[in-house]
Amino acid sequence: MTQLESIYARLPVWFQDAAVTAQGALYHRQRYGSAFREEYGLLKGTELATSLQLELLQTARLKRILAHAAGTVPFYRTRIARSHHESLRAGDLAAFREIPVTEKAELRLSPQQFCMNGGRDQTWIPWHTSGTTGSPMTLYYERKAVARQYAYVERYREQAGVSRRERRAQFTGKLIVASEKSSRYWRYDWANRALLLSTVHLTKDTIPAYLSALRSFQPTYLCGYPSAISLLARQALRSRMGGLKIQAILTSAETLLDEQRDVMEAAFGAKVYDQYGQTEMQSFWFECRYRRMHTHPLFGLTEILRPNGEACQPGEIGDVVLTGLINYAMPLIRYRVGDRAAWSDEDRCPCGRSMPMIQQIEGRREDYVYSPERGWVGRMDPALKGVDGLLECQFLQEENGTLRVLYVPLPGFGAIERSRLEENLKGRLGSKMPLCFEEVSAIPRGANGKFQAVRSKLSFNPDLHPKLMEVA
Numbered sequence: 001m002t003q004l005e006s007i008y009a010r011l012p013v014w015f016q017d018a019a020v021t022a023q024g025a026l027y028h029r030q031r032y033g034s035a036f037r038e039e040y041g042l043l044k045g046t047e048l049a050t051s052l053q054l055e056l057l058q059t060a061r062l063k064r065i066l067a068h069a070a071g072t073v074p075f076y077r078t079r080i081a082r083s084h085h086e087s088l089r090a091g092d093l094a095a096f097r098e099i100p101v102t103e104k105a106e107l108r109l110s111p112q113q114f115c116m117n118g119g120r121d122q123t124w125i126p127w128h129t130s131g132t133t134g135s136p137m138t139l140y141y142e143r144k145a146v147a148r149q150y151a152y153v154e155r156y157r158e159q160a161g162v163s164r165r166e167r168r169a170q171f172t173g174k175l176i177v178a179s180e181k182s183s184r185y186w187r188y189d190w191a192n193r194a195l196l197l198s199t200v201h202l203t204k205d206t207i208p209a210y211l212s213a214l215r216s217f218q219p220t221y222l223c224g225y226p227s228a229i230s231l232l233a234r235q236a237l238r239s240r241m242g243g244l245k246i247q248a249i250l251t252s253a254e255t256l257l258d259e260q261r262d263v264m265e266a267a268f269g270a271k272v273y274d275q276y277g278q279t280e281m282q283s284f285w286f287e288c289r290y291r292r293m294h295t296h297p298l299f300g301l302t303e304i305l306r307p308n309g310e311a312c313q314p315g316e317i318g319d320v321v322l323t324g325l326i327n328y329a330m331p332l333i334r335y336r337v338g339d340r341a342a343w344s345d346e347d348r349c350p351c352g353r354s355m356p357m358i359q360q361i362e363g364r365r366e367d368y369v370y371s372p373e374r375g376w377v378g379r380m381d382p383a384l385k386g387v388d389g390l391l392e393c394q395f396l397q398e399e400n401g402t403l404r405v406l407y408v409p410l411p412g413f414g415a416i417e418r419s420r421l422e423e424n425l426k427g428r429l430g431s432k433m434p435l436c437f438e439e440v441s442a443i444p445r446g447a448n449g450k451f452q453a454v455r456s457k458l459s460f461n462p463d464l465h466p467k468l469m470e471v472a
């Protein structure tokens, strides 16, 4: 805990609301200034632009950020060869694809090397990541980049039928509820008309309190971690809770599972719009009302690559490699972000946008489970299909290959449901998969209060043939 955080923790709850509101007012100023308006205008004007028009705009941004990186960022001064530099200036994208991929480990090793001029500028906004693998790091954003980013967020909200001016309930992993004594697990940011709810304190016992907070706040939309919103949704459905008029549910930061989407839409009577981005500010992908995931070409350039570096075909899952186009403080060129996805084979969306579409986000490399019969299997949520009475479930693969299934049952979860879960798992992972079921009262959250549906202690390697690796 920093000094500021410990002061905050000792404040009375109402004073904490005031502190959260003051912070919210600061965020509001950072986000919605002239750089926001400029980018917002561009986005609105190019929403329905053709692929060619978008490509031209993207290439212009790409050339600018490459020249900037090669000229001022220590890591890329050596990484981008002089010959490359010249061809890139001429707009040769083949030369761009020859720049070696930047790995996450390289960034972690020396973040300073990725900063413009090799150091921090006082006007930049620092962001301290907790690091899912336990190695915290500070990222820097230009003020303008933060404002630009919010132009994308605002357009995404608007196409879902809401905006920054409406009341929102946001589920957050931030430490807003510092004192354990209080049973009020939410704070008010009146500057942004937002109810901030802590995901860290969300358990079977506290769900009813969260639901009544939502009822009295009456948000127009919900946003945040799908794991948290779907937990409430499950309970709201069971208790047939009404009294909310939600227009949209905006999820982000975790892999959205089909089952979570279904339960949220059923409970709150609103559509779910998923969004994908990362703290490194490299891409902005968003779902439109036709449930297609579009990658915004002006925010970042997306590549999906095979292990040998070739581009994947539509429908083929590969590593997501991103080049951010809006943050000049810490540009990352061809950055392997650690997620896996596939391009869609559709070339037009009924929504009219020509922005490239993603068919599937497989999740992070850590989300894979290794099965002795099937090899690496991503997305475990289909195993939960048709299993009633589960509040939450987490799959944890041990070094010896055993898959521990931690589950939080609701009243009524019995032997039939458990054997259905087991059958589903065997259907997905094969009958030789060593399984071990453990009933728990809550599933601990990871970094930033995020829920991880799958955790594996084995290191993912898509090249490895299933037969070559002995587990169990």
Ligand SMILES: [Zn+2]
Residues within 6 Å of the ligand: 288, 289, 290, 292, 294, 349, 350, 351, 352, 353
């Ligand atoms: Zn669309």
